[in-house]
Amino acid sequence: KQHLNLSHIEVIPMYIPRDIENTIFLKWLTSNDTRPLFVHGARQIGKTATVKHFAKNHFKNIYYINLAYDKVINFIDSKDAIIIIDEIQISPNIILSIKPLHSKLVLISSHKIKLPINIYDAYMTGFTFREFLMASNNSSFIPTIETHVSFLTPFSNEVHKQLLDFFSIYLALGGYPEVIMCYLNNCNPYPILNSILDNIFEEAISICKGVSYRIFLQRVRYGLPYLIQSHEETFDTPTTNLINLLQNIFTSIHNYQSQEKKHLYLTDTGIANVFLESKQITLESYICSNL
Secondary structure, three states, rough: OOOOOOOOOOOOOOOOOOOHHOOOHHHHHHHHOOOEEEEEHHHHHHHHHHHHHHHHHHHHEEEEEEEEOOOOOOOOOOOOOOOOOOOOOHHHHHHHHOOOOOOOOEEEOOOOOOHHHHHHHHOOOOOOOOHHHHOOOOHHHHHHHHHHHHOOOOOOHHHHHHHHHHHHHHHHHOOOOOHHHHHHOOOOHHHHHHHHHHHHHHHHHHHHOHHHHHHHHHHOOOOOOHHHHHHOOOOOOOHHHHHHHOOOOEEEEOOOOEEEEEEEEEOHHHHHHHHHHHHHHHHHHHHOOOO
16 A cells, blocks of 8 residues: 655644535525435445535525434425435435425435436535645645646646645545545544445445355455456456446446446545555546546
């Protein structure tokens, strides 16, 4: 794993505003769209915290319901209210019984599921490099990057080196907020990354039927790094099933000659870093996820 240098990183506050708040979320709110906002993405990338932060800044009354433990949905319908239903994948049809006339409705899920109503889609990822610079109190580099990219002018050697250092750290960490918070507060982020990775696989495999099949999929898991690093384009049925269960952490590029063949990458570079232990594939994962 890459050695991470803390020399020019400052401690950050507990919550950093995410760009999606001022883009997709705000557009949904100001457009007077009556459809519920559907926020989905991998677990632990900050969906709930971001939605709650946005709600606090724009609504007087906030009703938060988590279907993992809340059995009753109560709210007072008003123009100043927002209803947030978390873990909607547990019971998607419950929204058919919730019909606020005035309140705004937000649905949160760790899976891209099919819902029985029309929704305003908001796919959410972990921290982007831009958000990482903001989190590490280096937002002054953002207008510099935007200007140079816009006019296609080179950076000075000093700025280029600084940005490469920051980007190298970002690639090693990935975008999970908990990992970035830990690192920027002088903690070792790798135990958290490994824990997130284990939880992702365990949750996905746990929904499969049959103890023997779940044990078999655990063995399939440990064969994935080799398949990814060797750029395998086709996968056997068990491997394909496992990849499908983990659709939020995997992305792929199809072979232009055959849609049945594809190169597999991870959507988060921190997960790629600890799972694959390959700087090259980690960088390729970043590029693939941002195409």
